[in-house]
Amino acid sequence: MSATHALRPGEAIPGPASRRHGGVWSVYRAERRKLATQLSTRLLALLCVVGPFAFAGVLKIQTGSPADTLFGVWVHQSGFALSLVVLGFCGAWGFPVLAGVLAGDIFASEDRYGTWKMVLTRSSTRRSLFAGKLLAAFTFSIGLLVLLAVSSLAAGLLLIGDGSLVDLGGRTLSTGHGLALVLAAWLLNVLPMLAFTSLAVLLSIATRNGIVGVIGPALVDLVMQLLLLVGTGVWLHSLLAASAFQGWYTLFTAHPYFGPLVIACIVSLIWIAACLVGSWLLIRRRDFAGTPVSRRPGWVVPVRVAVGSAILVAFLAIASNWGPAGDTAAKLKASLEPTFNSLTLLQQRELGRTVAPGAKLNVLTTCSRRASTPAGPGDWICTLDVFIPQPGAQPFNQTPVTYDVSLQSNGCYKAESPPTFVGQQTMKDAHGNQVVNPLFVIYGCFNPL
Amino acid sequence: MAVDRVDLVVEEGEVRGLLGPNGAGKTTLLRLLFGLVAPDDGAIELFDRPLGSSDSINLDGVAGFVEEPTFYPYLSGRVNLELYAELDGGADAGRVGEVLEQVGLAGRGGDRVSGYSTGMRQRLGIAAALLRSPRLLLLDEPTSGLDPAGARDMGRLVRELAGDGTAVLLSSHLIGDLETVCDSFTVLRLGKVVWNGSAAQLRDQAPGSAYRLATSGDARALEIAEHHPHIHATRSQTGEIRLAVQGRIDAYVLDLGRADIAVRRLELVVSPLESMFFALTTDVELDSAGLAELAEAALAGT
Numbered sequence: 001m002s003a004t005h006a007l008r009p010g011e012a013i014p015g016p017a018s019r020r021h022g023g024v025w026s027v028y029r030a031e032r033r034k035l036a037t038q039l040s041t042r043l044l045a046l047l048c049v050v051g052p053f054a055f056a057g058v059l060k061i062q063t064g065s066p067a068d069t070l071f072g073v074w075v076h077q078s079g080f081a082l083s084l085v086v087l088g089f090c091g092a093w094g095f096p097v098l099a100g101v102l103a104g105d106i107f108a109s110e111d112r113y114g115t116w117k118m119v120l121t122r123s124s125t126r127r128s129l130f131a132g133k134l135l136a137a138f139t140f141s142i143g144l145l146v147l148l149a150v151s152s153l154a155a156g157l158l159l160i161g162d163g164s165l166v167d168l169g170g171r172t173l174s175t176g177h178g179l180a181l182v183l184a185a186w187l188l189n190v191l192p193m194l195a196f197t198s199l200a201v202l203l204s205i206a207t208r209n210g211i212v213g214v215i216g217p218a219l220v221d222l223v224m225q226l227l228l229l230v231g232t233g234v235w236l237h238s239l240l241a242a243s244a245f246q247g248w249y250t251l252f253t254a255h256p257y258f259g260p261l262v263i264a265c266i267v268s269l270i271w272i273a274a275c276l277v278g279s280w281l282l283i284r285r286r287d288f289a290g291t292p293v294s295r296r297p298g299w300v301v302p303v304r305v306a307v308g309s310a311i312l313v314a315f316l317a318i319a320s321n322w323g324p325a326g327d328t329a330a331k332l333k334a335s336l337e338p339t340f341n342s343l344t345l346l347q348q349r350e351l352g353r354t355v356a357p358g359a360k361l362n363v364l365t366t367c368s369r370r371a372s373t374p375a376g377p378g379d380w381i382c383t384l385d386v387f388i389p390q391p392g393a394q395p396f397n398q399t400p401v402t403y404d405v406s407l408q409s410n411g412c413y414k415a416e417s418p419p420t421f422v423g424q425q426t427m428k429d430a431h432g433n434q435v436v437n438p439l440f441v442i443y444g445c446f447n448p449l
Numbered sequence: 450m451a452v453d454r455v456d457l458v459v460e461e462g463e464v465r466g467l468l469g470p471n472g473a474g475k476t477t478l479l480r481l482l483f484g485l486v487a488p489d490d491g492a493i494e495l496f497d498r499p500l501g502s503s504d505s506i507n508l509d510g511v512a513g514f515v516e517e518p519t520f521y522p523y524l525s526g527r528v529n530l531e532l533y534a535e536l537d538g539g540a541d542a543g544r545v546g547e548v549l550e551q552v553g554l555a556g557r558g559g560d561r562v563s564g565y566s567t568g569m570r571q572r573l574g575i576a577a578a579l580l581r582s583p584r585l586l587l588l589d590e591p592t593s594g595l596d597p598a599g600a601r602d603m604g605r606l607v608r609e610l611a612g613d614g615t616a617v618l619l620s621s622h623l624i625g626d627l628e629t630v631c632d633s634f635t636v637l638r639l640g641k642v643v644w645n646g647s648a649a650q651l652r653d654q655a656p657g658s659a660y661r662l663a664t665s666g667d668a669r670a671l672e673i674a675e676h677h678p679h680i681h682a683t684r685s686q687t688g689e690i691r692l693a694v695q696g697r698i699d700a701y702v703l704d705l706g707r708a709d710i711a712v713r714r715l716e717l718v719v720s721p722l723e724s725m726f727f728a729l730t731t732d733v734e735l736d737s738a739g740l741a742e743l744a745e746a747a748l749a750g751t
């Protein structure tokens with residue numbers, strides 16, 4: 001097509017030089033306003049504010065605790081633990097859902113309402129529209145994360161209190177130290193949150209379907225969570241965006257290790273970059289001028305997508321064995337033993353017994369996996385033989401303690417012992433208060449890399 | 450090739466109709482002007498400046514819509530306008546209210562767009578365009594989907610805007626809607642300009658017009674028509690008189706009066722613009738027989 005065209009209105013009309021131009025920030029302001037007026041965004045914000053308080057309120061009126069989640073047994077004792085439990089849940093499920101609802105429709109809605117032509121005939125270029133919408137989605141994603149952080153901390157501190165947090169090494173953290181670590185943990189979730197927001201944007205642009213954009217990130221997260229449960233290798237697990245939400249655990253170990261944390265940040269950045277580059281290429285090449293082609297609903301495309309996805313997931317499941325085994329008996333033993341030691345000393349102090357600083361138990365630990373392969377995530381059993389000095393002909397009294405360990409691919413575990421070994425979940429301290437028995441459930445993490 | 454070597458001049462305060470049958474290239478031309486598509490070859494100039502693809506700065510002074518104006522239905526008309534204004538860098542305080550007033554939607558600005566009629570959406574589309582204070586307003590089928598009253602209102606609004614000095618290019622394939630609104634016309638056929646001129650020139654050059662006539666003495670009226678060589682009169686199957694007129698009908702009507710024949714009904718069936726449009730966009734020769742056929746087709750609604 002060739003076209004030569006000239007339109008010359010009379011010169012008397014004021015020239016265009018005085019006009020303002022829209023740019024990235026103009027689009028950003030408009031998108032921010034649109035998002036703020038949407039019912040879904042308002043409901044999410046309300047949920048982020050009210051949710052942690054409701055959770056804390058429910059915990060207040062019952063004795064049970066979400067023990068399966070890291071820090072879960074401590075929620076009745078420390079407000080910080082409550083915030084971390086909320087963070088753990090959000091990292092697994094909440095953030096991908098929030099990202100999908102926020103960003104999954106931000107581009108697709110323009111297709112649904114047919115407004116692309118209108119917005120592109122204003123002063124905004126494709127580039128500024130893309131950047132402005134993206135910035136708005138990022139702003140709201142981070143905003144909701146901050147709301148959740150503040151709300152969960154406020155709910156924990158107001159309804160449960162600022163009791164000391166017991167970390168993943170069995171140490172008791174001061175209030176200031178605990179607060180700093182909790183805030184850092186929330187902060188470390190910003191990048192993976194943006195990775196899922198970028199994924200939602202990509203799905204929104206690629207499919208032009210708000211439903212896929214909204215649900216897609218949650219589905220992808222579900223698949224990733226399942227992949228984290230299978231395989232023994234560390235490489236694929238480390239590359240999954242869902243695992244990046246778990247990088248913060250390393251902050252709470254007795255000897256913090258930053259390898260997984262750095263990898264989590266790099267992986268998040270890679271996901272963000274990949275999704276955004278793909279999104280931009282699609283937007284740049286899209287023909288917005290043509291009349292939308294009405295697609296006949298059929299089974300061909302959904303079936304192809306389903307088959308393709310199944311093949312991809314099967315491939316990834318096989319690839320989950322890629323690389324060295326992260327979860328080994330030696331690593332688990334090396335983590336569980338000192339944590340058990342610290343928690344035993346904590347228990348003894350709470351019971352009013354004098355414990356020398358730096359006291360160390362004589363413990364011999366053996367761990368084995370309840371599966372055919374000796375390494376990998378899943379169910380393990382660890383037996384800790386504690387040798388307690390005693391007078392007489394036999395210098396040590398051997399006390400075995402058995403823990404059922406549920407180990408994740410990221411090296412974090414929950415170890416639970418039957419009451420016959422370590423007593424009930426709660427116990428009376430030296431002042432007669434009902435407190436958490438530190439040995440009932442042990443949480444810990446080690447570096448799987 | 451959708452459009453080729455199209456050269457248009459729209460003066461200040463002028464309303465130019467862009468006519469053409471479906472597929473003539475009207476909408477493609479507007480898409481090119483808005484930068485929604487880039488030409489495969491050649492260049493586009495607006496206000497004597499080359500228009501680059503996706504270069505919105507070149508859209509300064511141009512506003513309008515292609516195909517139909519679209520909005521976010523869950524928001525009010527006012528908020529929609531504020532959002533569109535924001536994309537242009539933000540509107541001055543009160544400007545949104547002004548344009549709503551201008552298009553007659555001031556009282557409904559707070560309502561959600563999902564509750565707007567087609568006509569209200571078209572008017573809101575013009576309001577959105579006016580926010581840009583355009584020197585040139587490009588409107589694609591602005592009367593599409595409107596009832597006759599709505600189309601009349603739209604025409605009145607366009608004339609008012611032109612009265613304020615805005616140049617308006619109005620694309621439509623509904624010739625009747627443009628006839629009373631436009632000062633000049635450009636006719637496209639297969640992507641090329643086949644006619645360009647003022648409304649007066651068009652009327653002068655039009656091959657003719659067609660009417661249906663009812664009088665107090667139809668037989669005598671037919672006889673009188675035979676004395677006017679540029680008028681071809683026939684009786685339809687329903688008994689109505691059909692007139693194919695090449696030129697003006699005034700002298701014939703005066704003769705009817707002189708012969709004491711009362712004209713009870715004289716209805717324009719094919720206007721000069723329509724006949725011109727038909728002649729320019731088809732290969733059919735529009736002599737008196739052709740005009741009569743065109744009139745039959747118009748009355749049959751085909």
